[in-house]
Amino acid sequence: MNSRVAMCTIAAGALGVTGVAGCGSKGEAENSAASGDTLTIGAAVSLTGKLAREGTLTQEGYKLCVDKVNAKGGVKVGDKSLKLALDYQDDTSLPDTAAQLVDQFNDKGMKLVLGSYGSANTEAQAAVIERNGQVMVDSSGADDKIFDKGYTRTFAVLSPASEYAASIVKAINELATPAPKSYAFVSADDGFSKTAADGGVKAAKGLGLTVTGPELFPNGATDVSSALNKVKGAKPEVIIGSVHLAEGVAIVKQSKELNIQVDGIGETVAPPTPDFVTTLGKQAEGVLGSSQWTKAVKGSDDYFGDSATYDADIQKAFGHTAGYHNAEASAACLTYVLAIEKAGSVEPDKVRDALAGLDVQTFFGQIKFDPTGKNLTKPMVVMQIQGGKPVTVWPKDTAEGELVWPGTSS
Structure with a gap:
């Protein structure tokens, strides 16, 4: 075994995945996050630092989405269903750390990523996403400037800043x-x-x-x-x-x-x-x-029902009224699921194209992206x-x- 193969074998064993970016083939790296009957999406969230409260609400929204999707049998990919899992990592409310975590997800073969909390973190992530050929659904990075840079692989479910x-x-x-x-x-x-x-x-x-x-x-x-x-x-x-x-x-x-x-x-x-x-x-x-959302917002979907049902589910799971930080996170996760089902694939370019063409009503409102990745349809x-x-x-x-x-x- 040559030294490069040995290093890749050690790295893959340490990470517990079937392929390590930069070691195996492109296909291996892209698909390693969908192994067996589970699809794992990377999620950098602010669990410590100055954005910890908002970051925790974001994580709650992601968690509820995972529960709802799996309760319905998971993510439908072609003729099979995959259990949804998120790999949570704390970015400590720092943009540089949020960007580094995206690279770490890529090294694990995770090409699909859910955004961190806030515009600064999301902007730092978007550059890395583009470079790595990953795809990100942005739950809370609203600054219009993120979408003025020509990126084609970041999509924001929320109205712009x-x-x-x-x-x-x-x-x-x-x-x-x-x-x-x-x-x-x-x-x-x-x-x-x-x-x-x-x-x-x-x-x-x-x-x-x-x-x-x-x-x-x-x-x-x-x-x-x-x-x-x-x-x-x-x-x-x-x-x-x-x-x-x-x-x-x-x-x-x-x-x-x-x-x-x-x-x-x-x-x-x-x-x-x-x-x-x-x-x-x-x-x-x-x-x-x-x-971005209140429980009075009109709209519904097959996973969360309507806004009033969403609010009740957050209260049951986390003991407080649903806020828009919860809702936008759940909506971002749901958007990924709907795009993957539309694409019939977890291959990042196919998921990206499905996101670009998505036009659906949800408990969060309408999800439809303009060519820059902004959702301008939801007031x-x-x-x-x-x-x-x-x-x-x-x-x-x-x-x-x-x-x-x-x-x-x-």
């Missing part, structure tokens, strides 16, 4: 009486948040509204008072925060502490997260949030914390209740 803050502006402008005329934007300085803020500014200016900001603060900040003080002097009627959970909580708390008088506060990402109300209590009342929804619970208020045909306006009290 540019719609997050814009949807809140549109909802308030349509529903509030009287409609406010002045907005201030504050934003974390990460790529996703800045893209979302820019989308909100564009929407507000397009409606002829007065805009201040966006004022930036560090991603993950728990003190955003400097940015709030910079917009306070403009006396905006509405503050829009382009944020994740920690910054979103800080905006609400410190707006009160700084005695900033506004009619409403709207935020991306944070309000739909269960921890938002738990942390803020009554201070969360009236805050608006943009969401965002806007919810408001009312009575300690998220209530969908926009679009009107999805609404569970009416907007309470003004949304804040002195």
Whole structure:
């Protein structure tokens, strides 16, 4: 046995797979993740670090999908069915680690990958996916810039970042009486948040509204008072925060502490997260949030049923109301299953082509990708914390209740 064969044999034994990328043939590497009666998909998730809460919700969504698919007999590939399994690896909330894990999946022969949490991690992964000839279904990387690079092997089930803050502006402008005329934007300085803020500014200016900001603060900040003080002097009627959970909580708390008088506060990402109300209590009342999904969303599929059923299943499995982080993860996993069934194969190029042509209704809404891999067919929804619970208020045909306006009290 020559040294190269010996090294490959040792590596394959250590990894427990039938082929190691770079050692066996291309076909062996591509198919090693589908061995026996099991199909294994790689999933880098943020289980530690600053995105651990959102990453855990993402993993919950993936886990529920695996359970639902296997309960129906697994993934149908041609004339046989494969049990679905996910290889979870913690990327520690770091983009470099998320990218390295994609390479490790490739070394194990896993050409099919589910995305990590967040745009920074997903963007780092997408470059490696393209280089390796892998395929990724992205559950939570929304930054439009990911899809401006010419990649052809990453597909996002969620609406793009540019719609997050814009949807809140549109909802308030349509529903509030009287409609406010002045907005201030504050934003974390990460790529996703800045893209979302820019989308909100564009929407507000397009409606002829007065805009201040966006004022930036560090991603993950728990003190955003400097940015709030910079917009306070403009006396905006509405503050829009382009944020994740920690910054979103800080905006609400410190707006009160700084005695900033506004009619409403709207935020991306944070309000739909269960921890938002738990942390803020009554201070969360009236805050608006943009969401990829709520249990009021129309649509259904053979695996999850409708949105209300999905919510009940998350509550049963994990003890909390379903949030959109759960739902988008389950939708990404489901999208893989539907594409593989359509392709009748787990060969990555065939799965990629099936994804590119997919057009299906699910509990999450419509899944249909444009040529860049974005899902532009599924609208965002806007919810408001009312009575300690998220209530969908926009679009009107999805609404569970009416907007309470003004949304804040002195």
